[in-house]
Each structure stands twice: as structure tokens, then as C-alpha cells.
Amino acid sequence: MVNLSHLNPEQREAVTHTKGPLLILAGAGSGKTRVIVHRVAYLLEKGVDPEHILAVSFTNRAVREMEERVADMVNAPKLARKLTLSTFHSLGVKILRRNISNLGYPKKFAIYDQGDQLALVKRAMQNLRVSDKEFEPKQLLEEISNAKNRLESPEEQTDSLVREVYAGYQTAMKHCGAVDFDDLIYLPVVLLRDEPEVKEYWAGRYRYIMVDEYQDTNPSQFELVRLLADIHGNLCVVGDDDQSIYGWRGSDIENIRQFPKQFEGTKTIMLTQNYRCSGNILEAANLVIAESADRYPKRLWTESGDGQKINLTVVQNEEEEATSIVNKLHQLKFDKNLKWSDFSIMYRTNAQSRLFEEKLRGERIPYKLVGGQKFFERREVRDAVAYLRTLQRPEDELAVRRIINYPNRGIGPTTIERLNQYMERRGCTFYTACQQTDQNEDLSKAQQNTVDSFVELIEEYRKKIQSNPNFAEVFKEFLQEVRLTHHLYKEYDNLTEAKRRVENVDALLNGMFQYVEKFKDEGSLDDYLDRICLDQNDNKDEEEFQNSVTLITLHGSKGLEFPVVFIAGVEEGLMPYFRTSGWTMDLEEERRLCYVGITRAKQWLFLSYSMERRRFGQLEERSPSRFLDQIPGRLLRIVGAAGSASESTKEEKEQKISSFFSNIHSLLGDD
DNA sequence: GTTGCGTTTATTTTT
């Protein structure tokens, strides 16, 4: 029996309203995941077949959390495993694995990441004889991505360059039998929209649909959800318009704003009781976001007391900011007996993290940096994965090209060019061209031989990897055969560097072994490759960071919470962020970002503002963020940083701080 | 290939 007694009335209503469209406006810290999890359990209890339940979210982290909590709550692991709890993109993969042949792609399509995509954009540009100097391939890729997110085909593009590059890119992707992340939503939409039997299958399968973080959906995701849900209308979306911070990536806040208009008979429930932040913090957050236009008006409340005041620290420069934060952190940890993992330092731009890293390292405080270079983006890891992809499906042209001469085996640009020409003449795949060297008259005998032995190597291990379910073991043997480790040591004369890279490859192998171990017969190489494409953090060693301070961007912090939050650089220019030139900023979104940051804090919130900051090597005077204007003095404790290294004299410093205080005098007099 | 130098540019990035 699902116990609903510890839910508040709104939460309970959200859980038990199972039929028809439902919009749950879940304020920050209002127990949204709890509602989703209870709702799933409630549906099961009402006898709904788990196969008919779908819950979608954006991140793997959110999905894992749902899975764990559902498993804890439902006393039937067999039932729970039949649920579809997935990210948008893995749902897309699921649909495509079943139905993509209708669109002329192979069932074992590859999923290309940004690096692969860029390579194909460049190739498309080359084919059109467009110099990649005149137009940034990155920018064109973004245009293509935006177009797909808006569900637009190449033909619909008004800009002729975008139209042609987009078309060429799509052709190249198809030639490789590959799709990109945007296609994982776009193509399922095409299938569901155009193929009645596809629609019938999936819409019939998922009869109770929940979407998490609905404010972040883009038009194609909206369409996917709509197509799945329009027949039965049992669509429950959960989100918070105040936390929409990904507009720049194509999410459309109007999806959540217009939901009641788009789905007739929508029931709207607001969850406004906050279980996370103490009173002062919550009030500040309420005041900051109240300024926002066109929002569902709501005011979060809490039963917990006022708690601590919000600390606003004024410092001279960013150096001092880092020092003061790290000092405060240290002090608080010991005074309040906290763990390192109770702390997080947040900032608007990744560049700000460096100073904090330095200071934390200096103090021997363990930290984890969220973001930064991703494991699967490292060159050596990409190379190793390209081998794996080649073994799985040599039609994956980019993968083959990546490793055909790595480590060096004497297949140089001339040979490649001649293979290219053969490929074009025959209209075959690149790998087929490699296999048919005997029919390629351009190739010298020596060239033929080197290519032949490459193909032999691949074919040998392809057979092995197909016949042995322990693909990790085969792959390990393969890497030894091509002497990748040996090559890495040769390639990098810096020994530490080489070691790091070897370690990364080992970590990849480790992950593979773990996967094979965990999934036994259920797993497969295909599934493993999907997994590493769709969950780039899968290989991260969580253990190592069990007890560390979290350094994270404000964007990255959404969905997290910490007893202690430091937000650095609460200044005009950083929050809101001013771009050096060109584009107009979305002030509303910047405000929401600030709101997201504030609402991460459970008990202590430290904001800091620096009077000067070096920007592009130039020292700049800074002024406090306009978002601070909404926080009245009674919620704040304003302090200048305790003395630390700084070139300016004490008098200068005090003068500056006092001028700052007069700047925000209105705040102090606001009580 | 790779090294080195001059040039350019400077958010946020769930998948």
C-alpha cells in the first residue's frame, strides 16, 4: 500500500490525479521527485501495467534517482523493472532501435557526438567548396541543431548556406549510418507523425506519461510528448517556469506556460511548500524572482524558521574572494561540524573555478569540479572507443577513419585519398573500399598490403568479439595487439602525461569489465555503446569524491542542494552576464539563474561581490548585481572580507568598501 | 607528424 499520509495535500492530489492532462508547478525544493515516485507507485497499485508507464527526464542523474526511489518504494522488483524510466534521449534510442529502418538507417546506427558532428559539417562544407574560414563550422552546426530542435528539415531553411550544409550533413550522417543527439528526438517525431503503425505501437504502449523538468523542453521534445500522449491525454508534466535556464539551448519556456491551453482540461496543481531552504534564504529567493514577468505567480513558503541571515561578502578582488570563501568554508566546517561534501561553490562561468581550485588545493581540501573536460572527450578515450565502434560496425566511417592509421601503420594521406576516390566511384562505404584493394588500381602493391592487413586485423577481432559475450576481454586483447599503451608512451615524452592517458584507457576498460559483469547475458556490445554515448558520466569514479567540496556552475547546480552554498561574483557583468559584444542577453533568464543558485542552499548562503576583477587581462571596476537590489538588508549580513593579501593600503580599501556601502545604502535602509 | 609562433577570442552545455 502506498503511503500518502506523509505528503502534503497538494502533493497528494498530484499523485492521485492520474487521468487527463496534469500540470504540476513544482517550486524549488517542493518535493517534486517525491511526487513523481509516489505517482508511479500509486499507478502500479491501481493495477496499471508497468509497461504502460513512462517517466521521462533530462539527465541520467535524475533518472537514476527515480529508479532508486521507485525501487525502494515498490515491493516488486520484477514490476519495477518493466517501467520505462528514461531520459528523453534514451527514449528516442528505444524508439529508433525498433523503427528506424523505416527511414533507411541501419538498426545498429551509431550516435555521433559533437566532435563527430563537427567533422561531418566540415566535410559537407568542403563538398560545397565553402571555406571553413568564412563560416565557422561550429556555428553552422549550431544552426543545424537549432533547426532540428524546431523540427525543420533542410528544405525549410531560408539561409541557403545553412540549407545546403544541413542537407549535406544529413546525407553524410546517413552514409555513416549515424544519428546525432538532436536526431534522437527529431527522427522519432517523424516516425510517430508519419507512420501510423509506429504511432499505434508507442502511443498504445505508453498510456501514463510523466515528464520531469518540463520547463526545459524544446519544440521537438514537446512534439514527441504530444504524439505519444494525444490519444489518451494521460500526460503529467512537472516543472517550474522560474527555473527555466536553458532557453539559449532551444528550450522553450512557452511549453510550460501554454500547457493548459495546449491540453484541454488540464488540471493545474502548485507545489509551493518548500522543504529545503531556511526562511531567510527562501524569502530572498522569492523576492528576486518576483520581479520576473509572465510567470505563474507563486510564493514559496516554509515551516522552518528564519535560520541564518544571508552573508554578503564584499571583497577587493577575485583573489580575496577565493581566500575569504575558502577561509569561511574551513571555519564553518569545524564550527558546525560539517562534512566537505556539505559545501558547494557556485559561479556563472567556468573560468572562475580556477582560483578556487588553487586555494582549495593549497589548503588540502578535497574538491570535485563538475564540468570541465569530459572523460569521453579525451583523445585517447575517443580513439579507443573508435576501435570499439569499428569492431562493432565497420560501416561507421568516422570511427574507421579515426583509427585506420592510429597507431601509425603506414596508411597515409595518399592511400586514404585513393580509397576515397574508390569509395566515391563505387558509391560504397569507406570500409568496403578498404576491403576491395585488389580492385583498386590506384593503389600500389605496398599500399594494398598495408590496407589488407588492417582489414584482416579488424575482421579477426570482429569475429572474436561477436562470438564471445565477454567483449571487454576481447577488446583488451585487441588493444594489446595494436599496442595502444606502448604507443601512448611513445607519443608523449612527458611521462606523467602518458601515464594519465594510459590510465584513462584502463579506466575505460575497467568500465567495460564492470558492465559485462553487471549485465551478464542481458548486456551486449551494442547496448554498451549506447550507454557510453548517452551517459557520459557513467565512467566517473564517484567513490573518489565521496567527501569533497563541489565546484559547479550555476547552470550545473540545478536539481542539487547543499547545506552551504557560496555564490561567487554576484556582480553586474557576471550576474547578469554581459557578453563582450553582439548578442542581447536574456535578463529574465539571468534572473532565473540567480534564483536557481539561491534556492540550492539549505542553511547557509554566502554571496560575494568583488569591487574589481580582471577580465581579459584588464582590471575593471565592478558594481553589485542588480539582483541584490531585491534582497532587503534585514535578510543580509554585509561584511568586508577579513584582511588578506592585497596591494592596496588599508585606507584605500576601507574607502572603497565604504563607498560600496553607500551604493547599497538603499538595501540597508529597506528594513 | 610535430613544434613553435603569431593571432584571435573570451557564457551557460542536462544528451
Place this chain on the structure above:
DNA sequence: TAAACGCAAC
């Protein structure tokens, strides 16, 4: 400031 990139020369 600094890192990332492109290009020329080895």
C-alpha cells in the same frame, strides 16, 4: 591574461 587555433617550417 591565457588558451586555443591556424599556419609555416622542420
